[in-house]
Amino acid sequence: xxxxxxxxxxxxxxxxxxxxxxxxxxxxxxxxxxxxxxxxxxxxxxxxxxxxxxxxxxxxxxxxxxxxxxxxxxxxxxxxxxxxxxxxxxxxxxxxxxxxxxxxxxxxxxxxxxxxxxxxxxxxxxxxxxxxxxxxxxxxxxxxxxxxxxxxxxxxxxxxxxxxxxxxxxxxxxxxxxxxxxxxxxxxxxxxxxxxxxxxxxxxxxxxxxxxxxxxxxxxxxxxxxxxxxxxxxxxxxxxxxxxxxxxxxxx
Ligand SMILES: [Fe+2]
Ligand SMILES: [Fe+2]
Numbered sequence: 463x464x465x466x467x468x469x470x471x472x473x474x475x476x477x478x479x480x481x482x483x484x485x486x487x488x489x490x491x492x493x494x495x496x497x498x499x500x501x502x503x504x505x506x507x508x509x510x511x512x513x514x515x516x517x518x519x520x521x522x523x524x525x526x527x528x529x530x531x532x533x534x535x536x537x538x539x540x541x542x543x544x545x546x547x548x549x550x551x552x553x554x555x556x557x558x559x560x561x562x563x564x565x566x567x568x569x570x571x572x573x574x575x576x577x578x579x580x581x582x583x584x585x586x587x588x589x590x591x592x593x594x595x596x597x598x599x600x601x602x603x604x605x606x607x608x609x610x611x612x613x614x615x616x617x618x619x620x621x622x623x624x625x626x627x628x629x630x631x632x633x634x635x636x637x638x639x640x641x642x643x644x645x646x647x648x649x650x651x652x653x654x655x656x657x658x659x660x661x662x663x664x665x666x667x668x669x670x671x672x673x674x675x676x677x678x679x680x681x682x683x684x685x686x687x688x689x690x691x692x693x694x695x696x697x698x699x700x701x702x703x704x705x706x707x708x709x710x711x712x713x714x
Contacts, residue, residue: 466700466701467698467699467700467701468501468563468564468565468566468698468700469499469501469696469697469699470500470501470503470566470696470697470698471495471498471502471503471504471694471696472503472504472643472661472663472694472695472696472697473503473504473505473506473663473664473693473694473695474505474506474507474508474536474607474644474662474664474665474666475506475507475508475536475645475648475663475666475668476488476505476508476509476510476525476666476667477508477509477510477511477538477665477667478509478511478517478520478521478524479510479512480516480517480520483688484666484667485520485524487666487692488524488525488667488692489524490712490713490714491666491692491694491712492525492526493712494694494712494713495527495694495712496528498696500529500696501529501563501564502529502530502531502532502563502568503527503529503531503532504532504533504603504605504643504663505525505532505533505534506534506605506606506607506643506644506645506663507534507535507536507537507538507573507574507606507607507646508536508538508539508607508665509521509525509533509535509536509538509539509544510538510540510543512538513538513539513540513541513544514543515543515547518543518544518546518547518548519547521533522548532559532563532568532570532605533548534557534559534570534572534605534606534607535557536573536574536607536608536645536646537578537580537581537607537608541553541554541556541557541572544557545557555586556571556574556584556587557572558571558572558586560594562600565601566600566602566603566640566699567598567600567601567602567603568603568605569594569602569603569604569605571590571591571604571605571606572584572606573587573606573607573608573623574607580608580620580621580622580623580624581606581608581621581623581646582623582625583623583628583629588628588629588632591629591632595632595636595638596636598636598638601638601640601699601703602636602638602639602640603639603641603697604629604639604641604642604643605642606629606643606644607644607645608621608623608644608646609623609644609647609651609660609662610623610626610629610630610642610644611653611654611655611660613647613649613651613653613662614673615647615649615670617670617680617681617682618646618647618648618649621646622646629642629655629656630655630656631656633655633656633657634656634657639656639658640658640659640705641658641659641660641697642655642656642658642659642660642661643661643662643663643697644660644661644662644663645662647662647665648664648665648667648669648686649662649664649665649672650662650663650693650709659705659707661695661697661707662695663693663695664693664694664695664709665692668686668687668690669686669690670685670686671684671685671686671687691711691712691714692712693709693710693711694710694711694712695707695709696708696710
């Protein structure tokens with residue numbers, strides 16, 4: 463008999479800016495996901511491009527579905543505007559949120575550093591996460607924007623999570639943590655971190671070119687592959703606790 467499963471659709475980096483490109487690609491992905499049978503959709507940061515109110519109005523209008531759409535902030539987001547539009551609040555404190563969907567918990571951490579592109583889990587975020595995993599009564603997915611390991615792409619590795627060791631120290635002692643889910647690299651990628659799967663969703667707005675796929679020297683001006691179609695990671699958790707991830711391109 464097949465095990466029952468929970469399916470999380472994971473996308474990232476919509477960079478909505480009220481421009482046509484980000485909007486068209488976001489709509490393409492969301493249209494695809496609404497046609498799929500999933501339990502939740504996770505959007506792992508850089509929801510907006512400049513962290514402005516009008517961009518979050520677009521995020522709120524476009525990232526909708528009949529299942530929970532879970533979000534977290536990235537380096538292109540702005541906490542104040544994010545809170546105002548998406549959370550009916552305000553303030554600049556890290557946006558850390560715990561969600562329960564079906565039989566799993568999603569501990570979504572704010573790894574942004576206001577005004578910077580690299581990432582850091584602040585002391586209050588680490589303390590919050592420690593508390594979440596210590597009391598978890600279900601499998602936990604830890605979500606954050608910045609990748610905590612090198613993905614061997616020098617540009618994005620230069621702006622990854624700075625204090626990955628502090629995150630690893632929490633996870634390594636927490637058997638409830640199933641996987642760490644991130645974005646930021648604009649790359650569908652899989653690795654390991656603190657003994658768990660580390661899974662990066664592809665970027666909706668663009669993909670970063672990999673150094674070994676081109677003879678060009680990659681810089682921030684030429685690293686984005688604007689023709690690569692937007693994609694999705696589907697994380698499948700079965701009731702034996704086994705996690706499988708499938709990567710798919712969203713049909714045009
Ligand atoms: Fe991004
Ligand atoms: Fe980012």
